[in-house]
Amino acid sequence: MAVNKTKANLRRRRMREFLDQVKANKMALTGTIVLAFFVLTAIIGPFFFPFDVMEFGNVEDILQPPGPGHILGTDDMGRDVLGYLIAGSRVSLLVGALATLLCMVIGTIIGIVAGYSGKAVDNILMRITDFFLVIPWLPLMMVLAAILGTSIWNIILVIGVTSWAGTARVVRAQTLSVRERQFVERTVSIGAGSGHIMLYHILPNVFPLVFASTILVAAAAITSETTLSFLGMGDPAHASWGMMLHYAFETGATSTGAWWYFLPPGICVVAVVLAFTLMGYAFDEILNPKLKER
Amino acid sequence: MDKKRIAKKLVYAFITIFFVLLFNFFLFRVLPGDIVSMLSRGGKATPEMLANIRKMYGLDLPWYQQFFVYLKNLSAGDLGVSFMYKKPVLDVIGARILPTVVLLGVAEIFAILIGIVFGIVSAWKRGKALDTGLLSTSLLLYSMPTFWLGMMLILIFCVYLKVLPISGMVTPGRLFVDQWAQLQDILRHMILPMICLTLGMIGEYAITMRSTVIDVLSEDYITTAKAKGFSDGYVLRRHAMPNAMLPMITLIAINLGMIVGGAIQVETVFSWPGLGSLMYNALVNRDYPLLQGVFLLSTVAVVFANFLSDILYEMVDPRVRSMGG
Amino acid sequence: MNQQKDAIVSVEDLRVHFEVRQGFFSAFSKKEPPVVRAVDGVTLSVGRGEILSLVGESGSGKTTVGKAILQLVPPTTGTVSFDGAPVPQDRQGLHAFRQCAQMIFQDPYQSLNPRHYISDIVAEPLDVAGIDLSADVRDARVREALEQAGLTPADDYLYRYPYELSGGQRQRVVIAGALILKPKFIVADEPVSMLDASIRTGILKLMLRLRDEQDIAYLFITHDLSLAWLISDRIAIMYLGKIMEIGAAEEIIKRGLHPYTQALMAVMPVPGQVREGGRTVLEGETPNAAIRIEGCKFSGRCPRAFDRCRKEEPELVEVAPGHSVACFLV
Numbered sequence: 001m002a003v004n005k006t007k008a009n010l011r012r013r014r015m016r017e018f019l020d021q022v023k024a025n026k027m028a029l030t031g032t033i034v035l036a037f038f039v040l041t042a043i044i045g046p047f048f049f050p051f052d053v054m055e056f057g058n059v060e061d062i063l064q065p066p067g068p069g070h071i072l073g074t075d076d077m078g079r080d081v082l083g084y085l086i087a088g089s090r091v092s093l094l095v096g097a098l099a100t101l102l103c104m105v106i107g108t109i110i111g112i113v114a115g116y117s118g119k120a121v122d123n124i125l126m127r128i129t130d131f132f133l134v135i136p137w138l139p140l141m142m143v144l145a146a147i148l149g150t151s152i153w154n155i156i157l158v159i160g161v162t163s164w165a166g167t168a169r170v171v172r173a174q175t176l177s178v179r180e181r182q183f184v185e186r187t188v189s190i191g192a193g194s195g196h197i198m199l200y201h202i203l204p205n206v207f208p209l210v211f212a213s214t215i216l217v218a219a220a221a222i223t224s225e226t227t228l229s230f231l232g233m234g235d236p237a238h239a240s241w242g243m244m245l246h247y248a249f250e251t252g253a254t255s256t257g258a259w260w261y262f263l264p265p266g267i268c269v270v271a272v273v274l275a276f277t278l279m280g281y282a283f284d285e286i287l288n289p290k291l292k293e294r
Numbered sequence: 295m296d297k298k299r300i301a302k303k304l305v306y307a308f309i310t311i312f313f314v315l316l317f318n319f320f321l322f323r324v325l326p327g328d329i330v331s332m333l334s335r336g337g338k339a340t341p342e343m344l345a346n347i348r349k350m351y352g353l354d355l356p357w358y359q360q361f362f363v364y365l366k367n368l369s370a371g372d373l374g375v376s377f378m379y380k381k382p383v384l385d386v387i388g389a390r391i392l393p394t395v396v397l398l399g400v401a402e403i404f405a406i407l408i409g410i411v412f413g414i415v416s417a418w419k420r421g422k423a424l425d426t427g428l429l430s431t432s433l434l435l436y437s438m439p440t441f442w443l444g445m446m447l448i449l450i451f452c453v454y455l456k457v458l459p460i461s462g463m464v465t466p467g468r469l470f471v472d473q474w475a476q477l478q479d480i481l482r483h484m485i486l487p488m489i490c491l492t493l494g495m496i497g498e499y500a501i502t503m504r505s506t507v508i509d510v511l512s513e514d515y516i517t518t519a520k521a522k523g524f525s526d527g528y529v530l531r532r533h534a535m536p537n538a539m540l541p542m543i544t545l546i547a548i549n550l551g552m553i554v555g556g557a558i559q560v561e562t563v564f565s566w567p568g569l570g571s572l573m574y575n576a577l578v579n580r581d582y583p584l585l586q587g588v589f590l591l592s593t594v595a596v597v598f599a600n601f602l603s604d605i606l607y608e609m610v611d612p613r614v615r616s617m618g619g
Numbered sequence: 620m621n622q623q624k625d626a627i628v629s630v631e632d633l634r635v636h637f638e639v640r641q642g643f644f645s646a647f648s649k650k651e652p653p654v655v656r657a658v659d660g661v662t663l664s665v666g667r668g669e670i671l672s673l674v675g676e677s678g679s680g681k682t683t684v685g686k687a688i689l690q691l692v693p694p695t696t697g698t699v700s701f702d703g704a705p706v707p708q709d710r711q712g713l714h715a716f717r718q719c720a721q722m723i724f725q726d727p728y729q730s731l732n733p734r735h736y737i738s739d740i741v742a743e744p745l746d747v748a749g750i751d752l753s754a755d756v757r758d759a760r761v762r763e764a765l766e767q768a769g770l771t772p773a774d775d776y777l778y779r780y781p782y783e784l785s786g787g788q789r790q791r792v793v794i795a796g797a798l799i800l801k802p803k804f805i806v807a808d809e810p811v812s813m814l815d816a817s818i819r820t821g822i823l824k825l826m827l828r829l830r831d832e833q834d835i836a837y838l839f840i841t842h843d844l845s846l847a848w849l850i851s852d853r854i855a856i857m858y859l860g861k862i863m864e865i866g867a868a869e870e871i872i873k874r875g876l877h878p879y880t881q882a883l884m885a886v887m888p889v890p891g892q893v894r895e896g897g898r899t900v901l902e903g904e905t906p907n908a909a910i911r912i913e914g915c916k917f918s919g920r921c922p923r924a925f926d927r928c929r930k931e932e933p934e935l936v937e938v939a940p941g942h943s944v945a946c947f948l949v
Contacts, residue, residue, distance in 0.1 A: 134597050232578050249445065
């Protein structure tokens with residue numbers, strides 16, 4: 001139908017305008033490209049460099065420096081470091097993504113409900129949020145991981161359940177301001193219930209903020225997973241960059257100077273976190289044009 | 295008026311601590327598997343210990359009574375007995391507080407100072423090469439996991455350059471001529487962990503300080519000051535800085551949790567005998583009483599430090615002062 | 620009298636009091652919390668298909684009256700009746716009520732959700748009311764509402780965002796949204812005060828046409844007396860939560876008796892009319908509605924106030940058929 005075509009056309013035009021803005025912003029662009037690179041390698045890499053964390057390599061090959069056959073050398077079990085790295089990217093990125101998703105869902109729901117409901121509900125939810133904000137993150141995660149166990153799902157759960165407080169705060173602040181706008185009043189006047197308003201009116205107007213916040217949370221989630229794995233709470237069945245670093249440290253790669261084992265995973269983590277951070281700040285600028293004027 | 299606000303904040307701090315205690319309690323009692331079976335699974339506890347624990351923690355009592363037993367024990371300073379060390383948790387912790395406090399304290403001070411300077415210079419020279427350089431460095435440091443930074447420092451300074459010792463606080467087995475020589479040894483061991491922790495914290499302070507100062511510099515009263523002909527340095531010192539410091543205080547408070555995390559990583563990597571590595575060891579060995587104890591201590595310390603910085607903020611914020619609080 | 624037999628909306632002694640929020644420790648003090656008496660005893664009615672204007676300055680409580688009628692703000696005491704019966708308070712009853720009584724807001728730039736399509740905004744009352752329609756029927760009703768509001772061809776507007784429309788167009792969208800449930804009563808809160816002068820006529824004409832075609836009654840809230848004169852059948856003058864004078868539009872304008880009405884008249888530009896005598900220009904500002912006032916609410920600023928005014932509060936008294944004034948001078 002003609003109307004639907006207009007709708008599609010308008011959509012396309014708006015998406016193009018948004019992408020143009022992204023392109024213009026160098027920070028966002030760099031971040032996106034770097035991330036795309038890592039995601040791509042994570043998806044297709046393992047086909048070219050297969051790696052199984054449960055397998056052992058050859059005893060003679062332990063901790064060999066980069067050379068023919070192994071571009072990045074071998075690890076403490078004689079396995080190819082590059083393969084390990086690529087396999088690790090899958091796990092690190094996936095865990096990061098899922099933990100971020102969990103964190104954002106919890107944080108957004110709590111933020112909106114607290115901001116819109118006000119009074120007692122708001123108070124209680126905010127006390128809980130403050131509680132999670134104050135408690136130091138690493139000890140909390142360590143304690144939870146110690147109790148729950150070190151499976152990969154537990155790690156995702158632990159990170160998600162402890163990192164939502166910042167998002168909740170930010171979402172709540174935005175909800176408070178959106179709540180006062182006249183179109184919300186209008187929706188109340190046609191008889192809409194709280195649920196309808198929170199879902200169809202508050203959420204869409206809070207979303208840009210949520211999006212920018214998500215990116216920064218993702219950076220933190222990846223750092224958290226890496227740190228937790230390094231400290232021994234990772235899942236041995238799933239190789240991640242953090243696990244690589246854990247084994248590198250445990251087997252003395254640092255003191256023996258086997259830099260090829262722990263430098264690459266670290267660099268990857270830094271690259272991904274940096275990419276997310278750049279994107280986060282850049283999107284903040286795009287979605288909040290006031291910042292550019294300064 | 296001031297006193298009322300302080301009292302209110304104190305109450306909130308205590309409520310938070312109460313919830314931390316509750317949280318701590320529930321974590322180890324009510325979660326799947328009661329503590330006795332958990333401990334016996336770990337294989338670290340003897341049958342007498344298990345019986346003792348049952349009695350001490352009143353595990354046959356309903357949970358709310360257990361909680362009171364817990365609180366009672368707590369107020370007597372009884373945090374349980376460590377499995378690993380076979381000593382009261384409080385004693386084990388006590389021996390390791392000092393190294394951590396020294397490390398944390400010095401590193402935090404340096405990080406704040408350097409971070410502030412980086413931030414201000416960056417903001418002032420916004421857009422120029424210096425800003426780009428400082429900002430990039432700060433971003434890089436911010437994105438690095440602290441422990442990995444430690445590993446790199448070890449690689450450079452210990453393995454390649456061989457100038458500093460790899461781990462520990464003292465060189466094992468050495469005898470010292472006098473106190474001074476021993477202190478020197480300790481300091482040599484302290485340099486790397488401290489640099490590591492400081493660098494890890496600089497990033498966030500520098501970036502935030504930069505944003506804050508940029509915000510402040512774009513305010514009208516700065517333009518007014520410049521128009522009046524004041525020198526750049528004067529404007530910076532008298533007008534921009536005082537206003538930029540306020541958010542910094544908030545940031546420092548927020549970061550207290552982060553620095554605990556940083557300390558755990560650094561102490562583990564460098565085997566610095568403080569509370570951080572203690573927590574790590576407790577975790578690896580599933581020494582639950584010790585783990586609980588360190589968690590409790592670090593959490594309460596952070597809550598309290600937050601409270602103090604909150605008060606500090608109230609005192610320093612002129613808007614709050616002039617309104618009579 | 621004020622109350623008509625066949626009124627679609629009637630309000631009896633409506634009062635809306637807001638408590639001023641206190642700090643944490645005031646719960647322990649013995650003093651009474653200050654109360655803002657936004658609406659302090661208003662009685663009026665709107666007949667079917669009639670346009671009643673509620674005129675007053677900011678702070679007079681006129682918007683609050685409108686919201687109270689629609690139950691957007693809970694009345695503290697007093698009754699609001701719709702179509703002969705008190706407005707239901709239960710969920711289902713309120714739902715049904717809301718389909719018959721709608722509101723148009725002042726700021727067309729704020730009353731539309733910037734992230735929704737126009738078609739969704741206009742259709743939303745249908746969805747909220749739980750009216751189950753097939754996509755085609757829903758679509759048709761949205762178009763119908765848009766066209767009734769003067770936005771043709773409807774296709775052009777369906778998938779636009781609010782920021783792509785002008786102020787006048789947006790207000791028409793608001794009106795379309797109010798129309799879609801086929802209400803019998805609309806509260807219009809300053810619907811044109813934020814629009815350019817040239818656009819206003821269009822919107823006002825639209826409202827009049829809708830009244831003629833669909834027999835919709837309006838409570839037209841405004842601070843502009845000349846606007847009220849232009850569009851209304853009857854006018855009620857409000858000050859500080861009470862009605863000072865109410866009657867047919869011509870009556871109020873030509874033979875307004877209350878000193879406040881006369882002061883408003885005095886500053887109203889009337890083309891072609893030469894005024895005699897000096898103007899009574901009011902001094903001072905609207906007093907704080909939280910402070911309890913003894914006697915007539917207007918006594919503080921009234922140029923002709925005397926002792927009795929400051930002690931007793933005047934009731935609305937009928938001085939001519941359909942024309943009532945609350946003043947001791949009459």
